[in-house]
Amino acid sequence: MGKHKVLNTPAIRRMPTYLHKLMLMQAAGERFVSTSKLADYMGLDPIIVRKDFELTGIQGTPGVGFKTVELIASLRRFVGWDERTTACLVGAGSLGSALLGYEEFAEYGLRFTYVFDADSRKHGMLIHAHEVLDVRKMREYLTPAPPDIGIICVPSSTAQMVADELVQCGVKAIWNFANVCLQLPHDVIVQREVIAGGFALLSMKRRSHGAETGQDD
């Protein structure tokens, strides 16, 4: 893996928080932002915030900070959210429903194009304005124009099967919320969301009170 570029994971994880706050500030008419203000809001050292911004290629003006509109554009471009991302979601249970209703995704260019579930009682139902389709028809819907990403919210026991199916439909990137590491071809990009990871961090912070990494590492 030495040949690969290493991503600055904590910095990238902070990007949506910066973006969301910056867009609120922009909406409130704040044309300039200082790193110290954002650092204060997020409970981080201003140096970390400045480094995160510089990662995206933008340079601030000393004493003035950043133009809000330019900073937003720079962060978006950096993450790849200047373009739309289409997604199909498989598994319309409580977690899937929560994702479909997560308003900020629109800000980040994420658009749900298909929602699938195995439970026939859910077929035809609307969840946050998305119709639930029969998972057995996935291939029929997706193959002609595969979405950019597939989001897996099914139980662990069926996650691998669903992932295989998505890959066969031509999906090249998977966001996996199931508690299993998927075994997929190397050209498929996988991001696994481990909800319990945050609980691990919280537990560590409680144990070693005073350890400080900000609110959302």
Place this chain on the structure above:
Amino acid sequence: MGKHKVLNTPAIRRMPTYLHKLMLMQAAGERFVSTSKLADYMGLDPIIVRKDFELTGIQGTPGVGFKTVELIASLRRFVGWDERTTACLVGAGSLGSALLGYEEFAEYGLRFTYVFDADSRKHGMLIHAHEVLDVRKMREYLTPAPPDIGIICVPSSTAQMVADELVQCGVKAIWNFANVCLQLPHDVIVQREVIAGGFALLSMKRRSHGAETGQDD
């Protein structure tokens, strides 16, 4: 913040994945585990896995690896999951329901003692065997024996108010799923879960194809 100990965030975030897999291996009768096998499963460099394990204070035996039972105990102790953590959850919407139904939490010692919601139609309902209580009675329930952590799953607009209330009830650690950075007294530990953080990482991996950080950084 220089006086604080810095936590190895990515390593800590991997702990639940190791633990879950190790417990499956233990249940399957595997008394020893090698770092390379776990590294392979998780799509990580074996060196990273070895360093993660050493963080917890355990030493493997060359050529043999680790005793599964000892490794599990070491990881658990390190994160603080050798003790029970009691939690109250506020906001029994789709995300809250997903958390209440997340089976692995029991493995990590997390136990939900109270569930609150503002919606009177939900009061008395059972969600994954937890009764939903009136959020206005939070103080009455929590003050006599505050839970170890408070989990916030309410909309962003009310998250700060709920957090203030939890702190007034004596809660000292908060796991925040709302898209807002809470402003709380310094002795309160806050962990914010940014679901979109994973989407940022996935987007970056898609942009810079070949960048490799494993499936769940």
